Amino acid sequence: MNQSDWFSIENDEDFLQQGVNQQKKVKSEMENIVSKYEKVILEENLIKYIVIASKNDDPSKKVNEKSRIKIKCEEKDEKANLLNPTQYLNTFKISLSSSIPLIKGFRLALLSMKEGEKAWFKISGDLLEKPDNIENSLKDHVKYYLIHIEEVSQPQQQLDVTNVENRLIQLEKFKEEGNKLFQNGDYIGAASRYLRGINFIEKWPKNLNKEKNSEKIKEDFYLVLVSNRAQALLKLKDFQECQKILEPIMQRLEQREYKIKCYYRLISCLINLEEYQKALDYINIIKEDSRYPQFEQIFKELEDDCNQGQQK
Missing domain, CATH: 3.10.50.40 (Chitinase A; domain 3)
Incomplete structure (x- = not known):
């Protein structure tokens, strides 16, 4: 076979066609998968x-x-x-x-x-x-x-908190989110969430103070959020901060169902801080509450801890 036979037009076309077919085969691998x-x-x-x-x-x-x-x-x-x-x-x-x-x-x-x-x-x-x-x-x-x-x-739409009704919804959200974190053992997260609610109240717009029930809403949520935050701090053994936020609200807890809990938390903090006399003073105050007999045993244990601490 001479050289011209090798490079005939027919052979050229066959060679090119083989290249095209091979290229189509390569390109069709993914096409076969998706087809x-x-x-x-x-x-x-x-x-x-x-x-x-x-x-x-x-x-x-x-x-x-x-x-x-x-x-x-x-x-x-x-x-x-x-x-x-x-x-x-x-x-x-x-x-x-x-x-x-x-x-x-x-x-x-x-x-x-x-x-x-x-x-x-x-x-x-x-x-x-x-x-x-x-x-x-x-x-x-x-x-x-x-x-x-x-x-x-989807990101939640930001709540318009320019009215008391929506601020109430936001405060409830802070409380519920904090409660959920607390129940899951995330005490740091819970304390932080309650604090956001407290800060939200402290930055309450002055123009809303005249709205109906505005002051009551602020007071109710403030006391609950402080009480809940104190419980999270107690779990974290941050006794000083727990005492710091609880003591200012103790006189505002009359008729609150969680008054007994707050006294228990504060007294526990004071015992851990070795402030036994102050703890005993609060025990004597809570003894005057009509519900005290239901919780007498747990406060008796705290009282014993105070007496033992003073004897050391």
Whole structure:
């Protein structure tokens, strides 16, 4: 065979065609993977393939521009090479309202999803460009992302606290959140949450003081929040701070159902601070309360501790 036979037009075309076929085969590896799923064309360069459809009909569980989401994301190229093997092992969080740069197509992909959904996305062309790298030409580039939305949460709208009614709602929220943290053993968190409520009352707008029940609401919540904070401080063994916040309110506790508890907490603090005489003085005061007989035994134990402490 002579040299011209090797490079005939026919052989040339066959050779080129083989190259094209091989290229199509390489490009079709990811296409074979996604072809078995339902296809949705979101944009010209963004195609969605639904792997697991979400069963959640709650509108708040659909991703929007303000959502905070927990996701897993697998990134592959056209040859089905995994590009982010370490990241995919972990769930990570994204806030769609943040300034974190995201591939335009990736952001659009997320906005088409709901909690519990899993889908492949084929992103190509300009949608692969990042805002901080717009000079990089990616028109012929294609990537595939397998995105699993594990959780969607929406930021709560800030409560308008310019009226007494809404301030009451906010105070109740501070108390309930503190109680929940306390029940879970997070005494530092609980003490901090109660303190936020106390500060909220201390910064009460003067123009609202004339509103009906405003003063009563302030007093009721202030005493409860101080009492609860004292209990958290007692758990944290911060006896000085506990004494500091309790003593000023003791005279304001008449007719309060938690009066006995506050006396018990304050007396316990004083014993730990070795202020035994002051503790005994408070024991003598609480003995005058009509409910004292129901709690006589526990206060008797505190009284014994005081007497033993004084004898040392």
